[in-house]
Amino acid sequence: MTDRRRRFLAWLGRRPVLQAWTLIAPAGLWLLLFFLVPILLMIGYSVMPRGTYGGVESGFTLEHYARFFDPLYLAILGRTVVVALVCTALCLLLGYPVAWVIARSRRWRNLLMFLVVLPFWTSFLVRTFAMIFLLRDTGLINTMLLSLGLVEAPLTLLYTPFAVLAGMVYSFLPFMVLPIYATLEKLDPALLEAASVLGARPAARFRRVVLPLSMPGVVAGCLLVFIPALGSFLPSDLLGGAKQMLIGNLIQNQFAAARHWPFGSAASTVVMAGVLVGVLLYLRTRDRPAPAMPG
Amino acid sequence: MTPAVEFRRVSKTFGSTRAVDDLSLTVARGEFFSLLGPSGCGKTTTLRLLAGFEAPDPGGAILIDGAEVTAMRPYQRNLSMVFQSYALFPHLSVERNVAFGLEQRKLPRPGIVPRVRQALELVRLDPDTFSRRMPSQLSGGQRQRVALARALVLEPAILLLDEPLGATDLKLRKEMQLELKALNRRLGMTFVYVTHDQEEALTMSDRIAVMDHARVAQLGTPAEIYENPRTAFVAGFIGASNFVDGQTGGRADGQWLVRRPDGRTFRLPDQPGLRDDTPVRIAVRPEWMDLFRPDQVPPEENAIPGSVREVIYLGETMHVIVDIAEGESLTVALRNEGQLIKPLPWKAGDRVAVGWLPEDCQVLEDH
Numbered sequence: 115m116t117d118r119r120r121r122f123l124a125w126l127g128r129r130p131v132l133q134a135w136t137l138i139a140p141a142g143l144w145l146l147l148f149f150l151v152p153i154l155l156m157i158g159y160s161v162m163p164r165g166t167y168g169g170v171e172s173g174f175t176l177e178h179y180a181r182f183f184d185p186l187y188l189a190i191l192g193r194t195v196v197v198a199l200v201c202t203a204l205c206l207l208l209g210y211p212v213a214w215v216i217a218r219s220r221r222w223r224n225l226l227m228f229l230v231v232l233p234f235w236t237s238f239l240v241r242t243f244a245m246i247f248l249l250r251d252t253g254l255i256n257t258m259l260l261s262l263g264l265v266e267a268p269l270t271l272l273y274t275p276f277a278v279l280a281g282m283v284y285s286f287l288p289f290m291v292l293p294i295y296a297t298l299e300k301l302d303p304a305l306l307e308a309a310s311v312l313g314a315r316p317a318a319r320f321r322r323v324v325l326p327l328s329m330p331g332v333v334a335g336c337l338l339v340f341i342p343a344l345g346s347f348l349p350s351d352l353l354g355g356a357k358q359m360l361i362g363n364l365i366q367n368q369f370a371a372a373r374h375w376p377f378g379s380a381a382s383t384v385v386m387a388g389v390l391v392g393v394l395l396y397l398r399t400r401d402r403p404a405p406a407m408p409g
Numbered sequence: 410m411t412p413a414v415e416f417r418r419v420s421k422t423f424g425s426t427r428a429v430d431d432l433s434l435t436v437a438r439g440e441f442f443s444l445l446g447p448s449g450c451g452k453t454t455t456l457r458l459l460a461g462f463e464a465p466d467p468g469g470a471i472l473i474d475g476a477e478v479t480a481m482r483p484y485q486r487n488l489s490m491v492f493q494s495y496a497l498f499p500h501l502s503v504e505r506n507v508a509f510g511l512e513q514r515k516l517p518r519p520g521i522v523p524r525v526r527q528a529l530e531l532v533r534l535d536p537d538t539f540s541r542r543m544p545s546q547l548s549g550g551q552r553q554r555v556a557l558a559r560a561l562v563l564e565p566a567i568l569l570l571d572e573p574l575g576a577t578d579l580k581l582r583k584e585m586q587l588e589l590k591a592l593n594r595r596l597g598m599t600f601v602y603v604t605h606d607q608e609e610a611l612t613m614s615d616r617i618a619v620m621d622h623a624r625v626a627q628l629g630t631p632a633e634i635y636e637n638p639r640t641a642f643v644a645g646f647i648g649a650s651n652f653v654d655g656q657t658g659g660r661a662d663g664q665w666l667v668r669r670p671d672g673r674t675f676r677l678p679d680q681p682g683l684r685d686d687t688p689v690r691i692a693v694r695p696e697w698m699d700l701f702r703p704d705q706v707p708p709e710e711n712a713i714p715g716s717v718r719e720v721i722y723l724g725e726t727m728h729v730i731v732d733i734a735e736g737e738s739l740t741v742a743l744r745n746e747g748q749l750i751k752p753l754p755w756k757a758g759d760r761v762a763v764g765w766l767p768e769d770c771q772v773l774e775d776h
Contacts, residue, residue, distance in 0.1 A: 313513035
């Protein structure tokens with residue numbers, strides 16, 4: 115047995131391509147089964163007529179796409195993009211300084227990193243529910259404000275766009291902090307010292323050295339926040355009180371309550387295609403050769 | 410003339426470690442000044458204090474051109490630096506790297522371009538070939554030159570260099586040493602150079618501060634440091650040295666007699682500070698010693714008998730290691746006159762006498 119195994123491994127060792135395939139195969143099959151197949155199914159459903167009792171019937175139609183481009187749904191899409199963009203911007207503004215401090219600190223680095231990932235220990239759903247207890251009229255924030263006499267009546271926090279954004283930013287912030295931290299942590303401190311002797315004050319050092327070199331992390335963080343923010347439905351559902359529908363809620367409704375799978379699939383496909391085009395456009399603008407010095 | 414740089418009683422403590430201990434020194438304008446020492450001796454901290462990356466402990470003062478800069482930030486000090494890792498900005502092309510400092514000084518665009526070209530030419534990089542390249546597309550030696558150009562383009566009063574030649578191969582290093590020295594002379598700029606390479610320091614420097622354990626062990630010209638090392642550390646760190654121990658045993662004819670443990674004596678030129686019947690340690694450079702047959706030592710030479718342990722071929726010189734006592738040996742460097750035509754007459758096991766002139770003895774202070 116061991117001899118045969120050794121001979122097999124030696125045989126495999128002489129075939130690097132086969133070796134690579136062997137290593138990729140488990141994850142590849144997994145993704146094929148649980149990612150590619152459902153996506154293809156979804157795209158397939160999106161062009162089939164709706165079944166009378168849910169599901170789909172055989173046939174081909176583009177009516178669901180046509181329906182999606184109705185101003186009503188486009189408004190939802192537009193609002194979702196704005197919310198996701200604002201969420202991404204807030205995460206960036208809040209997360210960058212955090213990533214910087216963690217990357218620069220030596221003693222507290224591990225503790226701070228631990229704190230950043232700590233929220234992942236509980237589920238997204240539980241964390242979003244917890245925000246309700248903070249934000250509602252009799253919640254922690256209003257109770258404190260009232261007892262301190264800072265307000266006379268409870269502030270309406272829950273079921274507002276603010277609550278939705280607060281929940282989203284809270285949930286997605288670590289996805290911004292981690293990739294930015296990863297790039298800042300690799301930044302050679304000598305580069306900052308070099309910029310300093312060359313006459314750059316702190317603001318110029320940030321603008322001309324730190325920020326450009328951390329751009330890969332910023333972009334990764336923005337994608338990691340923007341894409342799930344675009345598809346999220348829990349915060350708007352639970353914290354927004356379903357008053358302002360986002361595209362995620364629309365899709366979820368089509369699959370669950372409305373049992374209109376083809377329309378839900380069409381909406382999902384449009385969002386996915388949009389994200390894909392956006393990422394590809396970004397990848398094309400990157401990695402250009404160094405521009406000539408102006409002047 | 411006011412010195413370019415002055416350290417007045419500067420100390421620097423990190424936690425419980427003293428990296429620089431009560432350092433005072435001056436660097437003259439236009440001088441090529443080296444801080445030389447083993448790693449951990451405080452030379453890099455001294456340079457970083459001068460650059461402004463570290464603040465000295467209270468009580469010390471650093472002056473540039475007679476003006477106190479102790480509290481000034483690096484970008485206020487009118488100096489430039491070449492880093493050990495070069496610290497080129499990886500996202501900027503060669504010309505943008507070199508232009509960085511000029512842009513920070515708000516120079517108008519049209520003024521920057523020719524100065525960048527000039528700086529690249531100064532370090533012998535062809536601007537047409539290299540301007541648009543990214544640092545990742547350059548060899549180590551080319552990066553070194555870009556780092557130098559980036560520092561020189563600002564025409565600073567003082568250029569700091571932190572082991573800039575550490576990572577290059579020997580041939581390129583020798584070439585750059587001569588180039589740096591030539592630039593220092595031509596531009597009249599003060600160079601403060603940190604290195605652990607004694608040969609490098611001897612080659613380029615006008616003066617050298619040899620540092621050991623956070624202090625300056627000796628400060629002087631290369632010849633002073635090499636020919637009159639004051640401590641065993643300096644004698645051992647700069648070049649090779651033989652150490653001979655003994656006990657003073659009286660004066661005669663303006664010379665001291667030193668008695669070895671085995672009762673033999675050798676002579677030492679008279680010098681202040683020596684007292685009778687006290688232990689002394691002397692250092693003698695290997696190339697100042699010679700080998701003789703035990704019965705043929707000239708009368709003016711000191712001699713210690715021993716037996717040849719090994720003969721080592723080094724190309725330019727031959728090293729003969731001679732055991733003179735239990736656990737004690739001397740290295741004698743002899744000129745290689747061609748082993749194929751005129752081989753050394755010594756081989757392992759030969760009984761010999763190691764000879765040297767009394768005036769080539771260097772009495773060490775820290776014994």
